Amino acid sequence: xxxxxxxxxxxxxxxxxxxxxxxxxxxxxxxxxxxxxxxxxxxxxxxxxxxxxxxxxxxxxxxxxxxxxxxxxxxxxxxxxxxxxxxxxxxxxxxxxxxxxxxxxxxxxxxxxxxxxxxxxxxxxxxxxxxxxxxxxxxxxxxxxxxxxxxxxxxxxxxxxxxxxxxxxxxxxxxxxxxxxxxxxxxxxxxxxxxxxxxxxxxxxxxxxxxxxxxxxxxxxxxxxxxxxxxxxxxxxxxxxxxxxxxxxxxxxxxxxxxxxxxxxxxxxxxxxxxxxxxxxxxxxxxxxxxxxxxxxxxxxxxxxxxxxxxxxxxxxxxxxxxxxxxxxxxxxxxxxxxxxxxxxxxxxxxxxxxxxxxxxxxxxxxxxxxxxxxxxxxxxxxxxxxxxxxxxxxxxxxxxxxxxxxxxxxxxxxxx
Amino acid sequence: xxxxxxxxxxxxxxxxxxxxxxxxxxxxxxxxxxxxxxxxxxxxxxxxxxxxxxxxxxxxxxxxxxxxxxxxxxxxxxxxxxxxxxxxxxxxxxxxxxxxxxxxxxxxxxxxxxxxxxxxxxxxxxxxxxxxxxxxxxxxxxxxxxxxxxxxxxxxxxxxxxxxxxxxxxxxxxxxxxxxxxxxxxxxxxxxxxxxxxxxxxxxxxxxxxxxxxxxxxxxxxxxxxxxxxxxxxxxxxxxxxxxxxxxxxxxxxxxxxxxxxxxxxxxxxxxxxxxxxxxxxxxxxxxxxxxxxxxxxxxxxxxxxxxxxxxxxxxxxxxxxxxxxxxxxxxxxxxxxxxxxxxxxxxxxxxxxxxxxxxxxxxxxxxxxxxxxxxxxxxxxxxxxx
Numbered sequence: 001x002x003x004x005x006x007x008x009x010x011x012x013x014x015x016x017x018x019x020x021x022x023x024x025x026x027x028x029x030x031x032x033x034x035x036x037x038x039x040x041x042x043x044x045x046x047x048x049x050x051x052x053x054x055x056x057x058x059x060x061x062x063x064x065x066x067x068x069x070x071x072x073x074x075x076x077x078x079x080x081x082x083x084x085x086x087x088x089x090x091x092x093x094x095x096x097x098x099x100x101x102x103x104x105x106x107x108x109x110x111x112x113x114x115x116x117x118x119x120x121x122x123x124x125x126x127x128x129x130x131x132x133x134x135x136x137x138x139x140x141x142x143x144x145x146x147x148x149x150x151x152x153x154x155x156x157x158x159x160x161x162x163x164x165x166x167x168x169x170x171x172x173x174x175x176x177x178x179x180x181x182x183x184x185x186x187x188x189x190x191x192x193x194x195x196x197x198x199x200x201x202x203x204x205x206x207x208x209x210x211x212x213x214x215x216x217x218x219x220x221x222x223x224x225x226x227x228x229x230x231x232x233x234x235x236x237x238x239x240x241x242x243x244x245x246x247x248x249x250x251x252x253x254x255x256x257x258x259x260x261x262x263x264x265x266x267x268x269x270x271x272x273x274x275x276x277x278x279x280x281x282x283x284x285x286x287x288x289x290x291x292x293x294x295x296x297x298x299x300x301x302x303x304x305x306x307x308x309x310x311x312x313x314x315x316x317x318x319x320x321x322x323x324x325x326x327x328x329x330x331x332x333x334x335x336x337x338x339x340x341x342x343x344x345x346x347x348x349x350x351x352x353x354x355x356x357x358x359x360x361x362x363x364x365x366x367x368x369x370x371x372x373x374x375x376x377x378x379x380x381x382x383x384x385x386x387x388x389x390x391x392x393x394x395x396x397x398x399x400x401x402x403x404x405x406x407x408x409x410x411x412x413x414x415x416x417x
Numbered sequence: 418x419x420x421x422x423x424x425x426x427x428x429x430x431x432x433x434x435x436x437x438x439x440x441x442x443x444x445x446x447x448x449x450x451x452x453x454x455x456x457x458x459x460x461x462x463x464x465x466x467x468x469x470x471x472x473x474x475x476x477x478x479x480x481x482x483x484x485x486x487x488x489x490x491x492x493x494x495x496x497x498x499x500x501x502x503x504x505x506x507x508x509x510x511x512x513x514x515x516x517x518x519x520x521x522x523x524x525x526x527x528x529x530x531x532x533x534x535x536x537x538x539x540x541x542x543x544x545x546x547x548x549x550x551x552x553x554x555x556x557x558x559x560x561x562x563x564x565x566x567x568x569x570x571x572x573x574x575x576x577x578x579x580x581x582x583x584x585x586x587x588x589x590x591x592x593x594x595x596x597x598x599x600x601x602x603x604x605x606x607x608x609x610x611x612x613x614x615x616x617x618x619x620x621x622x623x624x625x626x627x628x629x630x631x632x633x634x635x636x637x638x639x640x641x642x643x644x645x646x647x648x649x650x651x652x653x654x655x656x657x658x659x660x661x662x663x664x665x666x667x668x669x670x671x672x673x674x675x676x677x678x679x680x681x682x683x684x685x686x687x688x689x690x691x692x693x694x695x696x697x698x699x700x701x702x703x704x705x706x707x708x709x710x711x712x713x714x715x716x717x718x719x720x721x722x723x724x725x726x727x728x729x730x731x732x733x734x735x736x737x738x739x740x741x742x743x744x745x746x747x748x749x750x751x752x753x754x755x756x757x758x759x760x761x762x763x764x765x766x767x768x769x770x771x772x773x774x775x776x777x778x779x780x781x782x783x784x785x786x787x788x789x790x791x792x793x794x795x796x797x798x799x800x801x802x803x804x
Contacts, residue, residue, distance in 0.1 A: 284644070284655065285652045285654050320482070321482040321767070322511060326503055326511075327504075330502075353657050353658075354511065354657060
């Protein structure tokens with residue numbers, strides 16, 4: 001995606017011989033920084049390199065709208081932010097696993113004319129006044145940005161934990177629109193939202209954004225789950241903030257999260273003993289083990305654990321067989337993240353008595369992330385875990401190295417007894 | 418469609434070239450030699466099948482995603498200590514119960530299929546023809562899809578599902594209850610219906626229960642649907658040592674009943690009128706055959722999911738191999754052949770040396786579909802769908 005503006009720039013510059021050299025230099029700089037962003041992700045996303053190119057695109061960089069700081073990304077890889085003439089261009093590079101297309105959103109000030117050069121981008125007027133959030137993971141971002149008063153609809157109210165949203169649901173201020181294929185497009189239309197946050201899986205039968213688009217609505221795909229690092233996931237608060245003009249707040253919140261996360265990760269880097277860890281469970285013959293490049297493996301590493309599948313070259317989950325897992329993890333110290341429906345060791349052994357072959361089960365070092373369930377079973381880890389990687393990391397350090405965080409009480413995790 | 422005894426008793430393509438004599442008294446000397454050779458071939462084929470079953474069993478102990486040498490596997494089974502401690506757990510607690518389950522399930526489905534094909538005098542009848550599988554599916558669907566968190570309206574259904582879960586009733590029991598429900602329904606109907614009507618009834622019960630399952634799927638949330646869909650793929654690996662005795666005793670009971678039914682089934686092959694004239698109580702034998710087939714198919718489905726095609730294909734393979742429809746040969750042969758095929762299908766599904774497992778039903782259908790096609794084309798050339 002970063003390459004497209006580059007080619008645009010050089011073709012236009014070619015038409016103006018006087019600016020040839022200037023533009024060539026600018027183009028080279030952009031190309032360089034674009035490469036750098038992909039390789040090392042320094043604090044220099046494409047938009048900071050924009051000012052030198054201002055002459056070519058005649059974009060007044062300081063068109064002082066409000067005191068809104070430019071958004072810079074430090075960890076997120078699945079989207080980019082570009083400040084363009086009169087609008088902000090958001091590009092979701094990886095909307096789902098194996099996606100061949102990207103999604104672009106042009107954020108314009110309310111009442112401003114639609115930008116001429118945004119081609120396929122979906123134009124959205126900001127700040128957004130009415131929003132429908134189909135998936136629960138979007139709610140913690142809205143809560144942190146203090147914009148839940150603009151929330152008019154959610155996918156499934158029964159699964160929600162975020163207190164400010166629950167309060168508004170109980171007050172009858174938020175409608176239920178249904179999730180996935182159950183999404184009731186007519187009800188969404190009736191709510192007249194400025195945007196609908198949803199997610200895509202690349203499955204035409206399950207994705208609801210095409211139906212929303214067809215209805216003339218503005219679906220925005222939130223792809224925080226496509227980030228391979230915990231901090232990359234949390235950085236999506238900046239994506240959400242742009243729609244509400246809350247960039248400053250998002251940057252401050254995210255910096256605090258990074259500061260806390262990095263401080264804790266730094267402590268565990270020194271540990272001499274790393275407990276061995278395995279994850280997942282046998283789901284009718286398939287044990288889905290997170291790959292070494294997944295955010296879950298990263299959590300274990302940052303929490304001072306020794307992940308037993310550090311050689312599994314994948315950033316998602318890989319199906320293994322029960323016997324393979326037993327062969328490698330029989331003597332492992334800790335077992336994390338099992339079935340969402342297990343809250344006790346008895347349930348684990350009832351599902352399959354052979355789990356007692358693991359030393360972690362025999363010694364009771366089994367921790368699951370479903371400590372916080374709402375009355376109808378909605379798991380807060382799945383809802384706000386993305387937004388609070390520092391809390392998840394603290395939980396994991398308290399599990400793997402209790403001596404390092406003696407005062408921490410587990411939030412999302414609990415020990416199965 | 419009421420052919421003579423000789424046609425039916427030995428009318429398989431392998432021997433249908435006019436040299437098939439009735440297995441009765443006063444056989445000419447020239448044919449006695451032929452009969453002896455055939456008997457030798459059948460004995461050989463049966464013992465060959467038994468040996469094959471043993472080989473397949475040993476193979477399935479040695480093969481899996483973790484590579485364990487065959488000698489190590491045999492050491493473990495005979496109670497010795499292997500080179501690596503976890504191998505003992507893997508062979509004893511995973512592969513051994515899985516291999517036993519596969520063998521039992523294959524035998525049960527094949528014998529049950531043979532019963533159904535004779536009872537309905539239809540070469541495509543299978544354990545699922547009775548609707549027993551559909552009943553089991555409904556039981557599982559109710560438990561898997563209507564847990565406490567569904568958005569499904571019907572409160573009584575949710576309450577029922579909750580109480581099932583609260584009682585620690587697993588999928589297997591739910592499936593068993595569903596299958597038994599359908600069986601009772603069929604038995605009640607079988608009293609005053611002819612066989613063809615019963616066949617239609619079984620198929621219709623299947624459609625109706627499937628419709629209910631579809632409705633449940635429609636209202637379920639995706640995670641629950643996943644659990645149900647995985648169950649429909651079929652698997653031998655979910656049966657543990659504590660469940661195996663239940664499955665084994667149910668299958669053993671079913672196979673015992675079918676031993677007693679051999680002669681009755683032979684009579685039924687000739688049509689109900691003929692059977693009656695031979696002094697067989699059609700009503701009673703039909704009831705017994707239904708109970709037996711439902712018991713076999715229902716218990717397997719309860720523990721392993723709806724395993725497809727083994728029930729249809731295996732009896733045909735055995736008839737082709739032995740050149741007879743005599744149940745005294747076909748039932749034991751089906752039991753052995755079913756075990757071999759189930760073990761082989763499971764080994765293939767495990768994809769030796771690779772991570773991951775293929776859906777069992779995909780593998781059995783790959784074996785089963787060509788067999789059924791082969792049977793149909795051969796029968797047409799031989800002039801009809803004889804069993």
